[in-house]
Amino acid sequence: MLRVFRYWVxxxxxxxxxxxxxxxxxxxxxxIGIGAGLGALVDDxxxxxxxxxxxxxxxxxxxxxxxxxxxxxxxxxxxxxxAAGFGAYRSATxxxxxxxxxxxxxxxxxxxxxxxASGAFIVVMAAFGLIRGWWALGALLGATLTGVAFxxxxxxxxxxxxxxxxIDTVFxxxxxxxxxxxxxxxxxxxxxxxxxxxxxxxxxxxxxELCRTLSLGTATISGSSVHIAYLLALAIGGFLVARVTYRxxxxx
Amino acid sequence: xxxxxxPAWTRRRALALVERNVMIYRRSVTPLLNALVxxxxxxxxxxxxxxxxxxxxxxxxVPYAAYVAPAILATTAMxxxxxxxxxxxxxxxxxxxxxxxxxxxxxxxxxIAVGEVTSAMINALLTSIGFLTLMAxxxxxxxxxxxxxxxASVLISYAFAAGGLAVTTYLRDFPDFQYIQxxxxxxxxxxxxxxxxxxxxxxxxxxxQALPLYHSIELVREPTLGxxxxxxxxxxxxxxxxxxxxxxxxxxxxTRAMLR
Numbered sequence: 001m002l003r004v005f006r007y008w009v010x011x012x013x014x015x016x017x018x019x020x021x022x023x024x025x026x027x028x029x030x031x032i033g034i035g036a037g038l039g040a041l042v043d044d045x046x047x048x049x050x051x052x053x054x055x056x057x058x059x060x061x062x063x064x065x066x067x068x069x070x071x072x073x074x075x076x077x078x079x080x081x082x083a084a085g086f087g088a089y090r091s092a093t094x095x096x097x098x099x100x101x102x103x104x105x106x107x108x109x110x111x112x113x114x115x116x117a118s119g120a121f122i123v124v125m126a127a128f129g130l131i132r133g134w135w136a137l138g139a140l141l142g143a144t145l146t147g148v149a150f151x152x153x154x155x156x157x158x159x160x161x162x163x164x165x166x167i168d169t170v171f172x173x174x175x176x177x178x179x180x181x182x183x184x185x186x187x188x189x190x191x192x193x194x195x196x197x198x199x200x201x202x203x204x205x206x207x208x209e210l211c212r213t214l215s216l217g218t219a220t221i222s223g224s225s226v227h228i229a230y231l232l233a234l235a236i237g238g239f240l241v242a243r244v245t246y247r248x249x250x251x252x
Numbered sequence: 253x254x255x256x257x258x259p260a261w262t263r264r265r266a267l268a269l270v271e272r273n274v275m276i277y278r279r280s281v282t283p284l285l286n287a288l289v290x291x292x293x294x295x296x297x298x299x300x301x302x303x304x305x306x307x308x309x310x311x312x313x314v315p316y317a318a319y320v321a322p323a324i325l326a327t328t329a330m331x332x333x334x335x336x337x338x339x340x341x342x343x344x345x346x347x348x349x350x351x352x353x354x355x356x357x358x359x360x361x362x363x364i365a366v367g368e369v370t371s372a373m374i375n376a377l378l379t380s381i382g383f384l385t386l387m388a389x390x391x392x393x394x395x396x397x398x399x400x401x402x403x404a405s406v407l408i409s410y411a412f413a414a415g416g417l418a419v420t421t422y423l424r425d426f427p428d429f430q431y432i433q434x435x436x437x438x439x440x441x442x443x444x445x446x447x448x449x450x451x452x453x454x455x456x457x458x459x460x461q462a463l464p465l466y467h468s469i470e471l472v473r474e475p476t477l478g479x480x481x482x483x484x485x486x487x488x489x490x491x492x493x494x495x496x497x498x499x500x501x502x503x504x505x506x507t508r509a510m511l512r
Contacts, residue, residue, distance in 0.1 A: 033441030040451050045307040180297035
């Protein structure tokens with residue numbers, strides 16, 4: 001498993017520049033464009049509406065979790081589908097590496113990438129004065145966990161995907177709506193009463209809440225453990241399914 | 253062999269390429285519907301959701317969603333046109349080698365360029381009509397002048413389709429597309445899509461006003477909010493000039509690349 005991880009890291013050392021735009025600059029631009037720009041309008045209008053903090057401080061941790069989800073999904077789905085179709089997995093199949101080791105090593109690498117990207121984002125948040133204290137480091141782990149909770153199920157599914165276009169479709173119809181309606185841009189409590197329970201089922205909502213409460217210093221033990229348990233369940237469940245689907249695709 | 257004296261390109265020949273693209277698109281309406289998904293999500297999430305927090309934009313007496321909607325319409329026209337002449341053309345040029353199959357026919361490189369831009373404009377007009385319909389259904393239309401958004405989106409798509417075509421001639425491979433993203437995403441976020449120019453410090457404003465998307469948004473938003481004036485001729489002139497220069501660069505470079 002660590003060998004697989006080392007493979008991906010070696011590769012990434014040569015290719016990280018190619019992903020820097022989408023992984024790091026994209027969330028940063030949203031932080032400035034939406035958090036600071038649109039935030040100026042929000043703060044002028046209703047300063048007290050969102051938990052008594054500036055809109056940027058409210059939005060940034062949401063963006064942190066959402067960016068972790070997007071990065072993890074893209075690498076977990078498109079990266080895995082490509083590796084399974086004509087890349088690394090094909091070459092690794094004849095070696096003694098078992099499919100579940102391939103899955104675990106690749107997921108470990110995705111975790112590492114999400115951790116780095118989230119770390120960079122949190123440094124910027126700190127530079128803008130958008131975090132309160134050391135609990136923000138908990139948000140770093142929260143964002144990484146959010147990433148894994150998406151990467152593992154994505155990998156379990158994508159290892160069997162033969163048309164990359166399907167991944168675009170899932171991104172557009174699953175990931176984008178999650179991004180928009182999981183409390184990233186506005187609080188779920190603004191939604192009409194009847195639709196809120198749906199939001200509470202969304203995995204990204206748990207990631208956003210976890211990161212937001214940690215970075216604003218309002219986290220409670222019971223609340224955070226529910227979020228963590230939900231995300232962990234997705235990550236572990238995804239990995240268990242991945243063990244089966246990897247074996248099915250790579251050793252038919 | 254006698255050759256008939258024909259101009260370098262004729263409209264009819266470029267239309268042959270438009271017809272080809274229409275035939276392919278008719279088989280799958282999904283790309284056009286897909287082009288509408290993202291703007292709708294942005295409209296609902298930022299326009300309506302964050303709009304509840306914003307209330308109204310200073311100096312504009314409409315709800316925030318009605319303020320954002322025309323800007324999203326402009327970006328939809330931009331993206332639809334731009335994607336087709338960047339991604340689409342790149343794939344047809346390098347991967348599928350469509351143009352190599354076309355060039356032995358009477359079509360010239362200029363015909364191909366004009367045809368691609370025209371069909372990108374058609375697609376952009378269709379998505380704009382779709383988005384405008386949704387805006388009307390959602391009660392975000394406040395003035396009858398909103399219909400001017402359609403000719404505006406034709407002009408926007410002309411500028412960006414030509415721009416996309418010109419940029420594509422400089423791309424080496426797929427990873428280069430991220431440099432395009434590096435320009436398009438900040439432009440989308442900062443060209444007054446979500447908040448007025450007055451949010452920016454005085455020093456930054458000329459920078460924003462230099463962006464083609466800024467003028468595109470002005471051209472759609474002003475009439476949609478019922479403001480009509482001669483100053484709308486500025487974005488019209490800007491977009492016409494932008495598109496025509498891009499068109500000139502694109503055809504020149506495509507001719508050089510394809511008829512070595």
